[in-house]
Amino acid sequence: DMKVTQMPRYLIKRMGENVLLECGQDMSHETMYWYRQDPGLGLQLIYISYDVDSNSEGDIPKGYRVSRKKREHFSLILDSAKTNQTSVYFCASSWDRGLNNQAPLFGEGTRLSVL
Amino acid sequence: GDSVTQKEGLVTLTEGLPVMLNCTYQTIYSNAFLFWYVHYLNESPRLLLKSSTDNKRTEHQGFHATLHKSSSSFHLQKSSAQLSDSALYYCALSSTGYQNFYFGKGTSLTVIP
Numbered sequence: 373d374m375k376v377t378q379m380p381r382y383l384i385k386r387m388g389e390n391v392l393l394e395c396g397q398d399m400s401h402e403t404m405y406w407y408r409q410d411p412g413l414g415l416q417l418i419y420i421s422y423d424v425d426s427n428s429e430g431d432i433p434k435g436y437r438v439s440r441k442k443r444e445h446f447s448l449i450l451d452s453a454k455t456n457q458t459s460v461y462f463c464a465s466s467w468d469r470g471l472n473n474q475a476p477l478f479g480e481g482t483r484l485s486v487l
Numbered sequence: 488g489d490s491v492t493q494k495e496g497l498v499t500l501t502e503g504l505p506v507m508l509n510c511t512y513q514t515i516y517s518n519a520f521l522f523w524y525v526h527y528l529n530e531s532p533r534l535l536l537k538s539s540t541d542n543k544r545t546e547h548q549g550f551h552a553t554l555h556k557s558s559s560s561f562h563l564q565k566s567s568a569q570l571s572d573s574a575l576y577y578c579a580l581s582s583t584g585y586q587n588f589y590f591g592k593g594t595s596l597t598v599i600p
Contacts, residue, residue, distance in 0.1 A: 376531070405588070412496060414592035415532070415577060462532065475522050475579075476588060478531040 395463030510578030
């Protein structure tokens with residue numbers, strides 16, 4: 373079953389705490405993404421990963437870092453979370469680069485509140 | 488760089504009326520792939536339509552769109568809105584082959600009885 377799984381689905385943290393958002397996919401997709409979604413701003417790309425240990429900054433990488441040690445797993449880390457990082461975070465994955473530009477498949481999102 | 492513009496942030500329609508959500512894009516590459524995603528509340532955004540062929544209409548689930556490279560547009564249309572069409576709609580662009588997807592800011596469609 374083709375699926376992108378995000379954990380946790382809901383998370384509340386205090387300002388200054390570290391946050392780990394996890395994403396897994398069972399399709400051996402090379403490319404994985406992290407987006408955040410905010411009202412009026414749409415889906416903004418934080419990081420893109422082309423494969424294990426091959427990560428690239430997106431449009432809003434500041435305050436975030438990522439880790440991809442296995443092809444099926446992509447983590448988003450917030451070191452010392454800030455209140456303006458309260459958002460809904462989406463992970464997505466897609467097939468090999470250049471293969472008819474396959475559309476990303478999205479997870480269900482993680483709703484993060486930083487108090 | 489590449490970008491996508493969705494002019495309308497909020498659209499409210501009466502059931503039965505036609506739907507048209509605007510999408511224009513900018514890219515320096517000739518191989519533009521355009522996508523529409525639909526995002527229902529508490530679900531994953533999912534692909535609705537995609538196209539890379541100039542002037543060819545693509546259809547799915549009652550929605551259709553035609554990529555016009557001359558005007559850099561990929562507007563989403565439906566002949567008759569249904570209450571269940573209420574959702575957030577994103578237009579997206581990919582053009583480099585490196586799987587960088589650029590999303591517009593989204594259009595929130597609300598269909599009322």
